[in-house]
Amino acid sequence: MRSMTPSGASGATLLSTAIAACVLATLAVFGAAHAGAIDYDPRRSASLRVCDDHQQHGRIEQARKCYSLLLTDSNLITQAEARWALGDLRAANELFRRAVQDNDRAVQARVRWGWLFVQTHQYADAAELFRQALRIFPKDVHAKLGLAQTFAERFEGQAKPLLEEVLRENDELPAAHVLAARMALEEGQLAAAERALDRAAQLTAQQKQPPLEIYALRAAVELSRERSPHAWIQRALDYNPRYGAVFATLAHFEVMRRRYREATVLLRRAVEVQPDLWSAHAELGANLLRLGDVAEARSHLATAYSGDPYSPTTVNSLRLLDRIDEFETTTAHVEIGAHVYQVKTRLHRDEAAVLRPYALDLAQRGIDAFSKRYGFTLREPMSLELYPDHDDFAVRVAALPGIGLLGVTFGYVIAMDSPSGRAVGDFHWGGTLWHEMAHVFTLEATEHRVPRWLSEGISVFEEWRTGPTPGVAVPPEAIMALKENRLLPVAALDSGFIRPSYPNQVQVSYVQAGLLCLFIEERFGFEHLAALLRQFTRNVSTEQAVANVFRMSSEEFDRQFDAYARARYQTLLAHMDEWDEQQERAHEAAEKEQWADAVEAARRAAALYPEHIGSGSPHLLLAHALDKLGRRREALAALERYYTAGGWDPAALRDLAHWLEEAGRPRESIAVLAALNYADPLNPAQHEELGERLLSEAQNAAALREFQALLALSAQDPAAAYFGAARAHRALGDAAASRRNVLDALAAAPHFKPAQEFLLQMIEERQNNE
Numbered sequence: 001m002r003s004m005t006p007s008g009a010s011g012a013t014l015l016s017t018a019i020a021a022c023v024l025a026t027l028a029v030f031g032a033a034h035a036g037a038i039d040y041d042p043r044r045s046a047s048l049r050v051c052d053d054h055q056q057h058g059r060i061e062q063a064r065k066c067y068s069l070l071l072t073d074s075n076l077i078t079q080a081e082a083r084w085a086l087g088d089l090r091a092a093n094e095l096f097r098r099a100v101q102d103n104d105r106a107v108q109a110r111v112r113w114g115w116l117f118v119q120t121h122q123y124a125d126a127a128e129l130f131r132q133a134l135r136i137f138p139k140d141v142h143a144k145l146g147l148a149q150t151f152a153e154r155f156e157g158q159a160k161p162l163l164e165e166v167l168r169e170n171d172e173l174p175a176a177h178v179l180a181a182r183m184a185l186e187e188g189q190l191a192a193a194e195r196a197l198d199r200a201a202q203l204t205a206q207q208k209q210p211p212l213e214i215y216a217l218r219a220a221v222e223l224s225r226e227r228s229p230h231a232w233i234q235r236a237l238d239y240n241p242r243y244g245a246v247f248a249t250l251a252h253f254e255v256m257r258r259r260y261r262e263a264t265v266l267l268r269r270a271v272e273v274q275p276d277l278w279s280a281h282a283e284l285g286a287n288l289l290r291l292g293d294v295a296e297a298r299s300h301l302a303t304a305y306s307g308d309p310y311s312p313t314t315v316n317s318l319r320l321l322d323r324i325d326e327f328e329t330t331t332a333h334v335e336i337g338a339h340v341y342q343v344k345t346r347l348h349r350d351e352a353a354v355l356r357p358y359a360l361d362l363a364q365r366g367i368d369a370f371s372k373r374y375g376f377t378l379r380e381p382m383s384l385e386l387y388p389d390h391d392d393f394a395v396r397v398a399a400l401p402g403i404g405l406l407g408v409t410f411g412y413v414i415a416m417d418s419p420s421g422r423a424v425g426d427f428h429w430g431g432t433l434w435h436e437m438a439h440v441f442t443l444e445a446t447e448h449r450v451p452r453w454l455s456e457g458i459s460v461f462e463e464w465r466t467g468p469t470p471g472v473a474v475p476p477e478a479i480m481a482l483k484e485n486r487l488l489p490v491a492a493l494d495s496g497f498i499r500p501s502y503p504n505q506v507q508v509s510y511v512q513a514g515l516l517c518l519f520i521e522e523r524f525g526f527e528h529l530a531a532l533l534r535q536f537t538r539n540v541s542t543e544q545a546v547a548n549v550f551r552m553s554s555e556e557f558d559r560q561f562d563a564y565a566r567a568r569y570q571t572l573l574a575h576m577d578e579w580d581e582q583q584e585r586a587h588e589a590a591e592k593e594q595w596a597d598a599v600e601a602a603r604r605a606a607a608l609y610p611e612h613i614g615s616g617s618p619h620l621l622l623a624h625a626l627d628k629l630g631r632r633r634e635a636l637a638a639l640e641r642y643y644t645a646g647g648w649d650p651a652a653l654r655d656l657a658h659w660l661e662e663a664g665r666p667r668e669s670i671a672v673l674a675a676l677n678y679a680d681p682l683n684p685a686q687h688e689e690l691g692e693r694l695l696s697e698a699q700n701a702a703a704l705r706e707f708q709a710l711l712a713l714s715a716q717d718p719a720a721a722y723f724g725a726a727r728a729h730r731a732l733g734d735a736a737a738s739r740r741n742v743l744d745a746l747a748a749a750p751h752f753k754p755a756q757e758f759l760l761q762m763i764e765e766r767q768n769n770e
Contacts, residue, residue, distance in 0.1 A: 038213055039115075040175040040204075041142060043108055045078050051085065056210040058242035076102070077109055084116060092116060107133045107140050114146045118153065121312070126150045141170045145179070152183055157501030159183065174203040181217050185224065186256055187495045188451065193221055212236055216249040223250055224257070226539040237273070244274025251283065256498075259448045260290045260410050271300075278307035282314045289317065289396065290410035292344075292383050294324060316395040323392070328352045331381070334364045341367055342381035348388045351420060351682065353712035357705050358677050359384050362430055362468065366437035369466050374530055376445035378412070384433070386418035393417050407432045409439035411448070419681050428648050430468040430678025435459040446536040453493035453542070454533065457513030461521070461529075464514060464646065468678040471646020472518065474569075474611045477504045478511035482565055483573055487512050490561070491542050491554045519564045524550065572609050579608040586621050598625040606641070613647040620652055627655075636663060643672065650680040661693075670697060684713040691724045695731065704728035719749035726758060738762065 038056065051066035063085070070082035080095035096113035100106055110133040117126035127150045133143035144166045151159035160183065166176050177200035184193035201214050215236040219229035229250065236246040247270035254263035267284035270277055285301035288294075298321050304314045327346045334341045343363045347355055363384065371377055387393035396415050397408040406427055407416030414436040419429045438459040442450050464472045481487055488496050488509070493516075496509030520529045528549055535545035543554040550557060572579060586601035602625060605618035612618065619642035626635035639656040647653075653676050660669035673690040680686065691706035707724035714721050722745035730738035739762060745755040 038210055040173065040178075040207075040209055041112075042207070043142070044081070045075065047073070048078060048081050048085075051082070052210075055085065056212060056240055058240040060242065077112060080116075081112065089116065089120065105136050107137045107143065110136075111140065111143050111146055114143070114150075118146065118149055121153075123150050123154050139169070141166050141173065141176075144169075145173060145176055148176075149179055152179060152499075155186075155499050157499050157505070159499060160501070171199075172203055172207075174200050174207065174209055177203065178213050178217065181214075183499070185217065185220055185253055187492075187498055188224070190221055190224055193217065197221070210239070212239060212243055212246070213249075215239070216243075216246040219246060220250055220253045224253065242274050244270040244272075244277040244280055246270075247273065248277065248280045248283065251280075251287070255283075255287065257448060258410075258443060260287055263287050264291065271303075276307060278304045278311070282308070282311060282317075286313070286317060290413060292410075292413045294321065297321070320392055320395045327385075330356070332360050334360065334367065336364065336368045336371070339371075339377065341378055343367075344381050344383040346383065346385040348386070348418065351386075351388060351418060351712075354681060354709045355386060355418065357709070358430070358681055359386065359433065362433050362678070363437065366434055370438060370441040370462070373466075373526070374441050374445055374533060376441050378440070378444070380412045382437075382440060383413045385413070385415040386421075386429075387415070388418045388420040390417055390421045393421060407436045409436045409443065411443060412440060414440065424680050424683075425650055428469060428679050429681070431463050431648075434467040435463050438462040442533060445533065449536040449539060450533060451494055451536070451542055452497050453490070453509070453513045453516075454536070456497065456510055457517045458529070458533065460510055460514030461517035464518070465521075469643075469646055469648045469675055471613070471644060472611055473613050473646040474511055474515070475507065475614055476609075476612065478508050478515075479569060479572060479576070479609075481505075481508045481512075482569065483576060487562070487565075489554065489558050490516060490546065493542075515565060516561060519561050523560070523564060575608050579605055582608070583616065583618060586618060586625075587616070590621055590625060593628070595625045595628045598622075599629065606638075610641065610645055613642060613645050617642060617647060617649075619645070619647060620649065623652070623655075632659065633663075636660070648675070648679045650676060650683075653679065654686070666693065666697065670694060670699075674702075681709070682713065684710055687713065688720060688724065691728070695724070695727060698731070700728050700731040704732065717748070719745045719752050719755065722748060723752065723755045723758065726755070730762070735762070735766075 039052065044052075047070055051063055051070070054060075054063035054066055067082040067085045070078055073079050073082070076095050076099040080092045080099065083089075083092040083095060093113075093116065096109055096116065099109035100113065103109065110129045114126045114129035114133070117123070117129065127147060130143045130147040130150065133140055134147070137143070144162060148159050148162040148166060151157075151162065163176060163180055163183070166173065167180070170176070177196045181193045181196035181200065184190070184196060197214055197217055201211060203209070204211050204214060215232045219232035219236070222229040222232060233246055233250075236243050247266045251263040251266040251270065254260075254266060264284065264287050267280055267287060270280040271284060274280070281300045282304035285297045285299075285304060288297035288300065298318070301314055301317050301321070304311065305318060308314065326348055328349050329344065329346045330352075331342055331344050334343050343360060345352075345356055345359055347359070363382065367378065367382070385396070387396060393415060394405070397405065397410075406422075407414065414433070416432055416436060417427065417429065436459070439455055442455040442458050464470060486502065486505075486508070493509060493513060496505050496512070500506050500509075517529055520526075520532065532545055532549045535548055540548070546552070546554045546557050552560075566573060582601045582605040586598050586605055589595070589598035589601060599622060602618045602622035606612075606622055609618070619638055623635045623638035623642065626632075626638060636656070636659045639652060639659065642652065643656055653672055657669045657672040657676070660666075660672060670690065670693050673686065673693065676683075676686055677690075687706045687710040691703045691710060694700070694703035694706060704725060707721050707728055711718055711721035711725065722741045726738045726741035726745060729735075729741060739759075742755050742759045742762065745752055746759065749755070
C-alpha cells in the first residue's frame with residue numbers, strides 16, 4: 001500500500017513530443033528482459049513475425065540477424081519494433097516519436113509506442129498514448145486493450161470493466177484473454193483463469209501464435225492448486241529452451257500469494273535458464289531482500305543493473321543498500337515460558353537506542369499473545385526493520401518511493417516506517433508493528449496459504465482487541481460503504497485489496513475484514529476464528545473453509561454478517577445525515593469559540609458515532625469545548641471515552657495523562673503516558689515526565705528505560721537523563737551504575753544541584769556503611 005491536452009492533431013503531437021523528452025532519460029537498453037515478450041497484434045508486419053518466430057523458439061542469434069535486417073526498413077514502425085526487439089530502446093523511442101510527428105492521426109504508432117512504455121514500466125506515459133489513440137479512433141480495441149493492460153499493471157479497478165468492453169467488441173484477441181487469465185489468477189479466481197486460457201489457447205492455435213504465455217499461466221494455475229506444474233513448464237521449454245519467463249511468471253504469482261521462499265527457488269531457475277533475463281535478476285534480488293538476505297540480494301541486483309542500468313527499481317534498491325551501514329543490526333533473545341525466541345532488529349543508528357527497547361517489548365508481548373491465541377510457535381527468528389525515511393522503506397518493500405503503506409510482512413521479516421518516518425500524529429507505530437506481527441503468525445501457521453482478507457482481517461482485529469491501544473475504530477468511509485451496499489462477499493473480498501474498483505476500497509476492505517473477524521468472535525466465539533485460520537493449513541477455498549467451520553454456505557455467512565454489521569451500526573446508519581450535520585455544527589461553533597454550542601453538537605455526534613476516533617473526532621472536540629467552559633471533570637470523561645475507543649492522538653493523550661494526575665489517579669496517568677511511547681516515542685519531555693512518575697511509584701526498571709531513552713534523545717543536555725538513571729539504578733540496587741550516572745550528570749552540568757546533593761548522599765551512606 002498516487003488535464004489532458006485537448007483532442008486534436010496539434011495538441012496530440014505536442015504532447016507526444018513532451019512525453020518523449022520527459023521519459024527518454026529512463027529509457028535505455030532494457031536487454032533481453034522483454035525481448036521475448038509475445039506480441040499478438042494482428043497488424044504486426046509479416047517481416048517482423050519471421051524474426052519473432054526465431055526469438056520465441058529461443059534461436060537468439062538468428063533472431064538478432066533477422067531484426068538487424070529490418071533496421072533500414074522503409075516503415076518507421078517496423079524500424080522501431082526491430083530496434084525495440086534488439087534492446088535499443090532509445091532508438092525505438094525516437095522512431096516512434098518520428099512516426100507520430102509524421103502523421104498526426106497515426107493510431108497504430110501511438111498504440112505500439114504505448115506498449116513500449118508498458119514494458120518499461122512508464123505506465124502514466126503509456127496510458128496517455130493509448131488515450132491519444134482513442135481520441136483519434138475511439139473504437140480501436142488495441143488501444144483499449146493497451147489501456148486495460150496499463151490499469152492491470154498498476155492494479156487499478158478500471159482494468160476489469162475496460163477489458164470486458166474489449167472482449168465484447170472483439171472476442172478474438174488472444175492478448176485480451178491472456179490478460180483476463182492473469183488478472184483472475186492474481187485474484188485467486190482459478191476457474192475463471194482456466195476459462196480464459198482455454199479461449200486464448202484456441203485462438204493462438206487458429207492464428208498460429210506462440211503458446212508460451214498460455215503454458216506459463218497454466219503452470220501457475222496448477223501451482224495455485226498445489227499440483228505439479230512440471231508438464232506445462234516442460235511444454236514451454238520444449239518450445240523455447242531459453243524461456244526463463246515461465247519460471248518468472250510462476251514466481252510472480254507466488255509473490256502475490258506471499259510465498260517468498262518458493263518464489264526465490266523459481267527465480268533462481270529463471271536466471272539459470274535465461275541468464276540475461278535482467279528483470280528476473282532484479283526480482284530475485286528484491287525477493288532475497290524480503291527474506292533478509294542482503295548480501296546475495298545485492299549480487300543479483302548488481303547483475304540486473306549491469307544489463308539494465310536504467311531500471312528505477314533496481315537503481316533505487318542498490319542505492320538503499322549503499323546506505324545499509326547507517327543501520328544497526330542486533331539480535332535479542334526473548335524468553336516466554338519454556339521457549340526462547342530470537343528477535344533481530346535493524347534500526348537507524350540515530351534512533352536505535354530509543355526505539356529498540358519498545359520494539360522488543362512489543363515483540364515479546366506479541367509473540368506471547370499470538371502463540372497462545374493461534375496455537376503456533378515461531379520456528380525462525382523474527383526480524384524487525386524500521387526506516388526513518390519513508391522512501392527508504394518504500395524502496396525496501398516495493399523498490400519504488402511514494403507508496404502509501406506503513407508496514408509490510410515477508411514471512412518472518414517485518415519492514416515498516418519508524419516513528420520519524422511520518423509526522424507526529426500521522427500513524428501509530430506500535431499498532432502498525434502489532435498488525436504486522438499478527439501477519440507473521442497467520443502467514444507462517446498456514447505456510448502462506450491464508451487468503452489475504454483473513455490475514456489482514458486478523459491483523460486489524462488484533463489491533464482492536466489486543467494491540468497497544470485497543471478499541472474498535474471504524475472510519476466513515478467504511479460506514480458509507482455499508483450503507484451503500486458496497487461491501488464485498490467474503491469469497492471475493494481479496495479483490496478489494498488487489499484491484500480496487502472505487503476510491504478508498506482498499507481501506508474499506510481492511511475494515512470489512514476486521515469486522516468479519518469481530519463478527520466471528522462475537523457470534524460464534526474466538527475459537528471459531530482460530531479454527532477458520534487452521535483450515536488454510538491445506539489448500540482450500542474461502543467457501544470451503546466457511547462451510548467446514550460454520551456449517552453454512554458463504555452466501556449465508558455473508559447474509560448473517562450483513563445483518564450483524566447493520567445491527568451494530570443501526571443508529572448511525574439511520575442518522576448519517578444528522579451525524580454529518582452535528583459534526584459540521586460542532587466544528588463551526590468551535591472556530592467561533594461558541595463553546596456551549598460546540599458541546600451540544602459534539603456530544604450528539606459522539607453519541608451517534610462513538611467509534612469515530614480519527615481526524616475530526618467528536619470526542620476530542622467535546623473534550624476541548626468542555627475544558628474551555630471550565631468543566632474539567634466532564635472533559636476528562638470525554639477524553640477517557642476517546643482513549644477507550646482506541647484514540648491515540650499524542651496531544652490528547654498528554655492532556656488525558658495530566659488531567660488524570662490532577663484528579664488523583666496517578667497509576668492511570670502513568671498507563672496513558674506509557675501508551676504514548678507507541679504513538680510518539682521521540683519526545684524527550686515525555687520520557688522525562690514518565691520516568692519521574694514511574695520512580696515515584698517504585699516502578700524502577702520501567703523508569704530506567706525511560707531515562708535511557710531520554711539520554712539517547714538528549715545529546716545536547718543529558719544531565720537530567722543521567723540523574724534520572726542514577727536514581728533508578730540506585731533503587732534497583734546497582735550502586736556502581738548509579739555512581740557512574742550521577743558523575744556523568746555532573747560532568748555534563750557541574751552546577752546541577754540535585755545531582756550534587758544525590759552524590760553527597762551516596763558518599764555519606766557509603767561512609768556510614770564502612
